Amino acid sequence: MLKPVYAALLLAGTGLGLAACSDSAETPSEIAPEGIAGLEITNARMMLPPVAGNPAAVYFDIAYDGERNLALRSADVAGAERAVMHDMMEYDFEMTMGEMPPLMLQPGDRVSFEPGGKHVMAFDLSPELAAGGTTEVTLIAAGGDKHSFAVPIQAAGDER
Structure with missing residues (x-):
């Protein structure tokens, strides 16, 4: 009764071993591009801090x-140790x-990450x-899907 189970395991292990020895490498065309269908990012820019060592802000x-x-x-920014999505909110009658x-996005939504509002630190x-x-900035959705996009870097005094 256990022989069919052992036979199945042996065949599965042999197949894995042969696949691991394969000479064919995965070509770039076989790799799915990173992106979330229907998500479009425009007007992206990173504003460097006026004081070195302070965080930068990313708007889009x-x-x-x-x-x-x-x-x-969440978000990830290439070249930063960590990135956090921030927003302005009222607490104790102060912003x-x-x-x-x-x-949370629904089909048709438009949201701006802008100075004085939502942004990525x-x-x-x-x-x-x-x-x-x-x-490069990568936005990470619930479930692990990712959407990456290029972001020009601007000096602190540049127009936001």
Whole structure:
């Protein structure tokens, strides 16, 4: 009764071993591009801090025309040790900045990450991030889907 189970395991193990020895490498055309269907990012820019060592801010506009609701949970910025999605909120009758909950998007939604509102804070920046260059920002949705886009880097005094 156990012989069929052992035979199946042996065949499965042999197949895995042969697949591991294969000479064919995965070509770029076989790798799915990173992106969330229906999510479009425009007007992206990173504003460097006026004082070295402080965090940078990333702003952009989102247009979502996907087929179902989407929750953006977090962000990653290439060249930063960590990134946090922030928003301005009222606390004790004063406006304060804090970490925002997941951004819930429905098909047709348009949202701006802009000065004085939603934005991504990028902490502990690499010295390689300099005005005139670019970096990559990745938005991570609930469930793990990712959407990456290029972001031009601007000096602190540039127009936002």
